[in-house]
Amino acid sequence: MYGVAEAAIFAQDEIYQAGKTRRMRENHRFYECANGTFCGMKNKHVNLYAILCLNKYGKKGEVISMQDAKRSEALKELREAIGTIFAQQPERDRLLQETHISLSTLRRWLNGDSEPRLANLQLLVEKCQPEARTMLQRSIQQVWPGSAMREPTRESMTSKLQLPQASVPAEFYERVHVALAETPDSLRFWSVCQLVLKQALQHLDPDLTGLLLTVVQCVPPLESQKIRYLHESVRVGTPPWKGELETRSIFLGAESLPGAAISSFQILIEQNRGQRHTERGSIAATPILRAGRIAGCLVAESLQPRYFSSALCSLLKNYATLLAIAIDPADFYERVQIGLVLLPPAEEQKAVLNSYQQRKMAAMRTLQLDGTQAELYVLQQMGAELAAYALQKGAITD
Numbered sequence: 434m435y436g437v438a439e440a441a442i443f444a445q446d447e448i449y450q451a452g453k454t455r456r457m458r459e460n461h462r463f464y465e466c467a468n469g470t471f472c473g474m475k476n477k478h479v480n481l482y483a484i485l486c487l488n489k490y491g492k493k494g495e496v497i498s499m500q501d502a503k504r505s506e507a508l509k510e511l512r513e514a515i516g517t518i519f520a521q522q523p524e525r526d527r528l529l530q531e532t533h534i535s536l537s538t539l540r541r542w543l544n545g546d547s548e549p550r551l552a553n554l555q556l557l558v559e560k561c562q563p564e565a566r567t568m569l570q571r572s573i574q575q576v577w578p579g580s581a582m583r584e585p586t587r588e589s590m591t592s593k594l595q596l597p598q599a600s601v602p603a604e605f606y607e608r609v610h611v612a613l614a615e616t617p618d619s620l621r622f623w624s625v626c627q628l629v630l631k632q633a634l635q636h637l638d639p640d641l642t643g644l645l646l647t648v649v650q651c652v653p654p655l656e657s658q659k660i661r662y663l664h665e666s667v668r669v670g671t672p673p674w675k676g677e678l679e680t681r682s683i684f685l686g687a688e689s690l691p692g693a694a695i696s697s698f699q700i701l702i703e704q705n706r707g708q709r710h711t712e713r714g715s716i717a718a719t720p721i722l723r724a725g726r727i728a729g730c731l732v733a734e735s736l737q738p739r740y741f742s743s744a745l746c747s748l749l750k751n752y753a754t755l756l757a758i759a760i761d762p763a764d765f766y767e768r769v770q771i772g773l774v775l776l777p778p779a780e781e782q783k784a785v786l787n788s789y790q791q792r793k794m795a796a797m798r799t800l801q802l803d804g805t806q807a808e809l810y811v812l813q814q815m816g817a818e819l820a821a822y823a824l825q826k827g828a829i830t831d
Contacts, residue, residue, distance in 0.1 A: 507575035508548065514572040516543050518557070518565045527641070532556045563643050563736040564673050567730065601751045605632055609755055623667070625759035627678045630669045633752040637745060638671050643714075643736030645670035647681065648721075648756060649691045650729035651766060652812045659772030662686055662816035663695065663729065673736075682786050682812075684819055686776035691730050694718035696771050698727060700746055705737045717741045719753040726765035731756055776816075777823045785815050785822075 457649040519525040519539060529536060534553060541547040554573055558566055609628060616624045630646050638644035647668035651660045665681035668674075686692050694701040694717075702717045716738040721728045733741070741749075757765075776782075789811060796807040 443624070448494060456715050464518070501680055504576060507572070508545070509570040511549075511576050512545060514565075514569050515549070515557075517538075518561050518569065524562070528560055529558065531560045531640070562641070562672060594609045599730065600634075601636070601748065601755070606755075609758065613758055622759045622761075623678075626667050626756065628667075629752055629755045629759070630667070630678065633748075634669060634671055636752075637733065637748060640733075641671045642740075643671060643673060644740075645674045645734040647732040648729060649685060649695075649718075649732055650760070651695070651727070651764070651771075652684075652816050653764065653809055655813060659770050660766055661772060661774050661820060662812075663689070663692060663773070664812060664816075665732075666729075682781060682789055683779050684776050684816055686820070686823075687704070687773040688775050690716055691718040691732050692773045694720055694730050695727055698722070698768060700750065702741050702746065704741065706738075714738055715740045717749060719745060719746070719749040721753045721757050721760065723757045723760075723762065726767055728757065728765045774820045775823045776819050777826065781822075782819060785818055789815070 441676060445739075519528060528534070532553065533559070538547075542549050552610065554569070558569055558573075609625065612624055612628055613621065626648060630648070633646055634644060637646075645668060648666050649663050650666050652662040652664055654660050663685040665683045665685070667678055668681055669676065669678045687696065690701055690703055697718055700717065700719045702715070704715045706714055706716060714734060715738050716732065716734045718730045718732045720730050722753070732750060733749055735741070792811045792814065793804075793807045796802050796810050800807070800810070802810060
């Protein structure tokens with residue numbers, strides 16, 4: 434009697450006796466199947482053998498072909514992938530509601546009592562978080578080779594998802610004005626941005642499909658010069674991005690979509706970034722305007738292609754208008770003052786950006802500047818260095 438399941442292999446019409454199991458274990462490669470048994474096979478004769486499993490009482494089990502054994506292992510991996518996707522309570526509740534999969538059905542899948550249908554798996558692929566989608570699609574391909582899982586589109590996702598309200602809630606405007614009245618000027622930008630961006634996230638991405646909102650601002654120019662650079666000031670997102678407001682120092686220029694939106698004073702959208710970028714999804718940049726002048730733009734990045742419908746773009750404009758309240762009137766510029774230059778991509782800015790805090794402290798100490806003045810001084814200095822680097826790189830490339 435064996436404490437765990439053992440396996441015997443037969444070739445052609447001969448069946449090895451269970452008493453030879455010890456010798457077979459030494460000569461064959463064993464692996465655990467999804468049903469808890471152990472299967473063995475000779476590597477060089479894999480296609481010639483079927484597998485005869487014995488249960489722990491030494492009784493003969495079912496005969497499993499090599500193809501069935503592989504499929505059993507693939508089904509085990511699929512169950513593990515589904516279990517990972519449904520592991521967290523909030524996400525599990527959301528997926529069960531949106532896919533109309535019952536909890537009892539989910540339990541049967543995870544216990545191996547039944548196999549999920551491809552139609553259910555397609556719906557799960559469309560509704561699950563983007564970071565889990567690749568894992569799930571890979572597991573499905575292992576079980577059903579050649580099966581085509583459609584990439585989720587905005588249309589397929591919104592068929593059963595909650596659609597955003599058509600306008601910003603009226604009571605939210607009141608909250609912004611109260612915050613503006615009660616917040617000191619020194620904290621106004623951070624406080625209002627946090628309030629507006631978090632409301633915008635809940636409004637624009639109610640189903641947590643993956644949306645990042647970033648405030649991009651013009652770097653104030655030196656005296657009598659034009660706006661040459663932009664920088665990302667704050668951002669917040671739904672998973673996989675952070676849900677808390679964080680500061681950023683990445684520089685952008687004429688090469689970027691935000692740069693083009695600010696230069697043209699118009700909202701610009703790229704509905705399928707995968708055609709020109711390594712990133713997937715879509716992006717929209719909406720100018721932040723006040724009295725015909727511009728301070729920057731609100732950038733929305735979605736993991737979903739073709740995400741930004743005309744209704745969502747209208748909402749982005751409304752939230753960009755609210756963000757204008759957070760920015761000092763002196764930081765808005767005329768169209769003729771915009772003269773952006775080319776800057777290197779974010780990954781090539783790290784060497785310069787890593788010295789930001791050190792430079793700021795040095796400027797405050799040596800030039801007797803306050804924190805705001807020192808920040809502006811360093812941003813102008815770093816922008817000039819990055820522009821010179823991009824110009825030199827372009828000259829070398831040419």
